[in-house]
Amino acid sequence: MYVPDINRSELRYEAVLIGGGIMSSTLAVLLHELEPEARLLIVERLDAPALESSAAVNNAGTGHAANCELNYTPLQGDGTVNILKALEINKAFEQSLEFWASLTEKGKINPQKFLNVLPQISIVWGEPDVSYLRKRYQELNALPAFADMEWSTDFGELAEWMPLVMEGRAFGQQIAATRTLRGTDIDFGSLTKAYLQSLEKTGALELKLSTEVIDLQRDDKRSWKIELKDEYGISEVYSPFVFLGAGGGSLTLLQKSEIPEASQYAGFPVSGQWLVCSDSELTEKHNAKVYGKAKVGAPPMSVPHLDSRWIDGERSLLFGPFAGFTTKFLKEGSGMDLFRSINKANFAPMMQVGMNNFDLVKYLFAQLRLDDDERMKSLKEFLPRANQKDWTLSVAGQRVQIIKRTNQGGVLQMGTEVVTSADGSLAALLGASPGASTAVTIMLEVLQRCWADKMSSDGWIKRLRALLPSFGKDFNDEVLLIETRKRSNSLLNLM
Numbered sequence: 169m170y171v172p173d174i175n176r177s178e179l180r181y182e183a184v185l186i187g188g189g190i191m192s193s194t195l196a197v198l199l200h201e202l203e204p205e206a207r208l209l210i211v212e213r214l215d216a217p218a219l220e221s222s223a224a225v226n227n228a229g230t231g232h233a234a235n236c237e238l239n240y241t242p243l244q245g246d247g248t249v250n251i252l253k254a255l256e257i258n259k260a261f262e263q264s265l266e267f268w269a270s271l272t273e274k275g276k277i278n279p280q281k282f283l284n285v286l287p288q289i290s291i292v293w294g295e296p297d298v299s300y301l302r303k304r305y306q307e308l309n310a311l312p313a314f315a316d317m318e319w320s321t322d323f324g325e326l327a328e329w330m331p332l333v334m335e336g337r338a339f340g341q342q343i344a345a346t347r348t349l350r351g352t353d354i355d356f357g358s359l360t361k362a363y364l365q366s367l368e369k370t371g372a373l374e375l376k377l378s379t380e381v382i383d384l385q386r387d388d389k390r391s392w393k394i395e396l397k398d399e400y401g402i403s404e405v406y407s408p409f410v411f412l413g414a415g416g417g418s419l420t421l422l423q424k425s426e427i428p429e430a431s432q433y434a435g436f437p438v439s440g441q442w443l444v445c446s447d448s449e450l451t452e453k454h455n456a457k458v459y460g461k462a463k464v465g466a467p468p469m470s471v472p473h474l475d476s477r478w479i480d481g482e483r484s485l486l487f488g489p490f491a492g493f494t495t496k497f498l499k500e501g502s503g504m505d506l507f508r509s510i511n512k513a514n515f516a517p518m519m520q521v522g523m524n525n526f527d528l529v530k531y532l533f534a535q536l537r538l539d540d541d542e543r544m545k546s547l548k549e550f551l552p553r554a555n556q557k558d559w560t561l562s563v564a565g566q567r568v569q570i571i572k573r574t575n576q577g578g579v580l581q582m583g584t585e586v587v588t589s590a591d592g593s594l595a596a597l598l599g600a601s602p603g604a605s606t607a608v609t610i611m612l613e614v615l616q617r618c619w620a621d622k623m624s625s626d627g628w629i630k631r632l633r634a635l636l637p638s639f640g641k642d643f644n645d646e647v648l649l650i651e652t653r654k655r656s657n658s659l660l661n662l663m
């Protein structure tokens with residue numbers, strides 16, 4: 169029997185990152201900036217990076233900064249608006265901008281290849297929602313981070329902000345919107361590729377494509393043995409640290425790792441569809457991301473929005489998403505993914521979530537029954553003059569929402585969650601939202617939890633401060649915010 173010599177240096181890496189999407193590539197860049205000598209390996213099962221959720225056509229490309237997404241500022245039972253999540257996401261996005269500004273200054277990435285600046289708008293209709301939006305605006309606008317948010321109920325002004333959305337709308341309809349000019353559309357697929365190209369040039373990163381991780385085991389106290397499958401057969405690599413950045417596939421790998429923490433989790437896949445328009449007459453007339461309010465029971469990722477997109481230099485409009493259901497965890501996954509993930513530990517929490525989220529189940533069934541006419545009806549709430557011939561249906565990326573076992577039973581979580589082994593040798597990223605926009609902050613959390621000694625070492629602190637001058641500082645400090653934005657504004661002004 170062949171016994172690999174694990175001391176052979178080409179089989180050993182300082183870190184093995186599974187999945188070639190935005191998360192692994194962000195972590196790889198951070199690790200390289202902090203530890204330039206480290207040998208890194210990214211393993212990707214498809215024949216190119218960023219073909220799953222990180223592909224531009226598979227996500228909405230919104231630079232989530234909580235400017236326009238109403239699901240980050242829920243109305244509470246006492247009638248107040250909770251803005252805590254919005255503050256957290258805004259801060260995380262500033263950190264992403266700061267990171268890109270630093271890499272741009274170093275000549276490692278070119279923002280013109282992945283970033284466009286455009287207004288981000290929230291829009292609502294009818295008295296209860298207008299009153300909610302006003303409260304949200306008042307709360308946020310009082311803070312330095314949202315001081316440039318504008319409010320309007322004036323038909324003429326709203327028509328200037330979003331002509332297509334206002335065209336054909338009944339004058340006198342109660343309508344309100346907020347606008348933030350400093351918004352972004354991001355091609356996360358191009359960004360992922362730019363990160364990987366910059367790393368490959370350094371020789372620090374090896375990228376294995378068309379290679380699937382089929383198993384991983386803790387082989388002794390120091391190493392993970394990671395089993396790979398490609399067209400030539402099965403092989404192994406070794407590393408003291410593994411990151412499961414496999415998107416929807418992370419839960420499956422987490423379960424394979426058999427760390428005790430894995431038993432707390434189950435997954436619930438939600439697929440999506442967009443209506444897409446590439447008619448240049450229409451795309452030129454709409455220059456914004458316009459987010460509405462989710463229907464009752466809708467999961468946060470189903471907040472309807474009409475977006476200007478730039479993908480590979482081509483401009484388009486995107487509306488949706490419409491939710492769907494498949495049992496796959498990845499777009500290119502297997503219909504057995506969901507069933508294979510069910511085990512003794514997570515079956516009961518899954519059932520509890522099903523019973524406690526009846527609105528969500530009802531919503532998903534209703535979405536599954538939608539036909540073309542009904543999808544157009546939803547679009548017409550945003551674009552009253554929309555014409556079916558201008559729009560085509562396109563399948564979006566797959567998300568796996570987390571179901572977590574807690575003392576209160578199974579809970580459905582809509583955000584992302586970093587799961588780490590007790591010894592810090594493995595980290596996994598589960599969940600989907602706000603996702604790619606906040607990858608830098610999420611990966612810093614991975615480093616904080618798994619590379620804690622290094623993170624507090626003088627060398628890493630110095631490099632982190634050079635890369636992210638605001639790192640570890642209080643973003644509520646107005647002076648710091650202004651200073652940080654000055655730097656990232658120079659990035660945005662490049663557009």
Ligand SMILES: Cc1cc2nc3c(=O)[nH]c(=O)nc-3n(C[C@H](O)[C@H](O)[C@H](O)COP(=O)(O)OP(=O)(O)OC[C@H]3O[C@@H](n4cnc5c(N)ncnc54)[C@H](O)[C@@H]3O)c2cc1C
Pocket residue numbers: 186187188189190191192211212213214217218219220221222223226227228229230231232356379380381382413414415416417418421440489498564565566567597600601602603604605606
């Ligand atoms: C419909 C939709 C809309 C979204 N809109 C936005 C948005 O507007 N803004 C935003 O910031 N975020 C958005 N997101 C979220 C964002 O797309 C994700 O958070 C992000 O792309 C996740 O990146 P990732 O690297 O974790 O996963 P992915 O990009 O899915 O990459 C995971 C990779 O792992 C590979 N893989 C899986 N299993 C294995 C294995 N066993 N071995 C080797 N490779 C493996 C896969 O092939 C894949 O390439 C959206 C997501 C969806 C689905």
